[in-house]
Amino acid sequence: MPHVVTQSCVGDGSCVYACPVNCIQPTPDDPAFELAEMLHVDPTTCVDCGACTTACPVDAIKPHTRLTEEERAFEVINAAYHAQARGPRAKMAPVRPVLEVRDRGEALRVAIVGSGPAAMYAAEEVLTVPGAQVSVYERMPTPYGLVRTGVAPDHRRTRRVSRQLDAVRRHPGLTMHLGVEIGRDVTHEALLRTHHAVIYAVGAAVDRRLDIPGADLPGAMTATQVVGWYTGHPDHAGRAVNLSARRAVVIGNGNVALDIARILTMDPEALADSEVAPAALRALRASRIEEVVVVARRGPERSAFTLPELVGLRGTPGVALHVLPEDLAGAPDGDPKIELLRDLAPDASGRRVTLRYGLTPAAVRGDAGSVSAVTFDRTGGGGTETIDAGLLVTSIGYRGTPLGQLPFDDARGVVPNEDGRVVDPATGAAVPGTYVAGWIKRGPSGFIGTNRGCSQDTVAALVADYNAGRLVTPPDAPRGAGPGRGAAGTPPRGLLRIARGR
Ligand SMILES: Cc1cc2nc3c(=O)[nH]c(=O)nc-3n(C[C@H](O)[C@H](O)[C@H](O)COP(=O)(O)OP(=O)(O)OC[C@H]3O[C@@H](n4cnc5c(N)ncnc54)[C@H](O)[C@@H]3O)c2cc1C
Structure with a gap:
């Protein structure tokens, strides 16, 4: 009875370390x-011990006998991955090198800006250092970044990762300051007066913009606006989304585009007991949208969505998924996403999501001052195509924004860094005591759990700098922290070898 990883996998690797084989x-x-x-x-070597199910923060792993009909696809996906020749593998999962911390006779104090996954995984890692103190500063009134304001409300299992982040938050060495924006309410310099180092884990908060005529018409929105509307992000409270037309167009076909298409077409009653914003639920109940067309510039073999998300969309009750046969003609065989698209059964019932390919957006048309259609050039020549729609959502990626005086790579939308150490690109020198983790470090890609290794690497660089004396002792005591407050114990003297708890 092998176990199977299913759709909500966030890729944090907890299961890998738990697996004895x-x-x-x-x-x-x-x-x-x-x-x-x-x-x-791997179904051929799984010993069915269930250790992975306990370790998984989002209940993504199930014994194969407990899969739902729709989840059966994951049995095939898991097995197919291992069926490909991947060479011999080690008997045990790798163990990351332990953090070695030099005792400097003082508690390591780190400020972390942001409270999304990257911030919380960085905090988790710093707090493996005995006596370390972490101050987390979050500009929003609620913690955890996109886990709360990005992950779709119907992805209930994925949202359970917040329980893992809650456990980090409860550590006695951590103090959370909500509603504090660094750069506005507190300066970088002020943080360095009370901490050895500052880690910026502020994410990539803005959308890449589509620069075509009409892109600013009412009824044209970005993914951040629509996602913020349905997840209840305070920056988007009171926003109206035009659901009065029969068709919406989403430009871009990554997982966020599929999230938006699914939320706009699924039965709103299936969201009623979720964390969907009440105003969005009311609007979805009155929605007239019958079809969402998800449009990509390139062909199906370059689809940006992941296979698990496609499986999930295909299995959404009441939503028919369509692809035009001509869009699949010429697509290569053997690609599991394309095979799944080819196997879609014709279904005229309910609302529909149509995936379109090979269309480059050219102009947004307006009628009485709001979006009425989008015109596309067929990629590689072959004329134009116009799709009528009353709502346009662009979902073509994210980028970070500059942070005060810190260096910024405008082309990539990230803070320039080496292994998480912020560097001045003009001189190549590290900015003292200043680090980055997560999307602002490496750009907007990967899953929630991808940020874990990323943050661990940053903390490893920080601890190396602390050991080498490159982090100066902060002159002031932390704000509101009396002696020993929040500390996990007095750091013992000598060189500490820190085992990583997982
Ligand atoms: C719409 C959407 C849906 C997603 N769904 C999934 C999914 O289902 N599964 C999955 O595995 N991954 C998903 N992801 C990816 C995942 O959310 C990201 O990998 C992850 O959130 C990035 O973490 P981060 O900590 O770098 O940034 P964020 O999660 O964005 O956190 C950054 C935090 O910093 C705060 N902040 C910013 N500036 C300041 C400041 N100056 N002062 C104080 N605080 C500040 C922000 O308010 C925010 O809380 C999704 C992403 C998006 C955009």
Whole structure:
């Protein structure tokens, strides 16, 4: 009875470390890990101990006998991954090198800006240092970044990752300051007066913009606006989304585009007991949308969505998924996403999501001042095509924004860094005591759990700098922290070897 990884996998690797026979791949030390669409249990070597199910923060792993009909696809996906020749593998999963912390006779104090996954995984890692104190500063009134304001409300299991982040938050060495925006309410310099180092884990908050005529018409929205509307992000409270037309167009076909298409077409009653914003639920109940067309510039073999998300969309009750046969003609055989698209059964019932390919947006048409259609050029020549729609959502990626005086790579939308150390690109020198983790460090890609290794790498660089005396002792006591407050114990003297708890 092998276990099976299913759709909500967030790729944090907890299961890999829990598995006694290293049957879950790829492992975090594998270059394929960061790009993997999910992790996979090898059914031929799984010993059915269930350790992975306990370790998984989002209940993504099930014994194969407990899969739902729709989840059966994941049995095939897990097995197919391992069926490909991948060479011999180690008997045990790799263990990351331990953090070695030099005792400087003072508690390590780190400020972390942001409280999304990257911030909380960084806090978890810093707090493995005995006596360490972490102050988390979050500009929003609620913590956890996109876990709360990005992950779709119907992805209930994925949202359970917040329980893992809650456990980090409860650590006595951590103090959470909500509603504090660094750069506005508190300066970088002020943080360095009370902490050895500052880690910025502020995410990539803005959308890449589509620069075509009409893109600013009413009825044209970005993914951030629509996602913020349905997840109840305070920045988007009171926003109206035009659901009065029969068709919406989403430009871009990554997982966020599929989330938006699914939320706009699924039965709103299936969202009623979720964390969907009440105003969005009311609007969805009155929605007239019958079809969402998800449009990509390139062909189906370059689809940006992941296979698990496609499986999930296909299995959404009351939503018919369509692809035009001509869009699949010429697509290569053997690609599991394309095979799944080819196998879609014709279904005229309910609302529909149509995936379109090979269309480059050219102009947004307006009628009485709001969106009425979108015109596309067929990619590679072959004329134009116009799709009528009353709502347009662009979902073509995210980028970070500059942070005060910190260096910024405007082309990539990230803070320039080496292993998480912020560097001045003009001189190549590290900015003292200043680090980045998560999307602002490496750009907007990967899953929630991808940020774990990313943050661990940053903390490893920070601790190396602390050991080498490159982090100066902060002159002031932390704000509101009396002696010993929040500390997990007095750090013992000498060189500490810190085992990583997982
Ligand atoms: C719409 C959407 C849906 C997604 N769904 C999934 C999914 O289902 N499964 C999955 O595995 N991954 C999903 N992801 C990816 C996942 O959310 C990201 O990998 C992850 O959130 C990135 O973490 P982060 O900590 O770098 O950034 P974020 O999660 O964005 O956190 C950044 C935090 O910093 C705060 N902040 C910013 N500036 C400041 C400041 N100056 N002062 C104080 N605080 C500040 C922000 O308010 C925010 O809380 C999704 C992403 C998006 C955009």
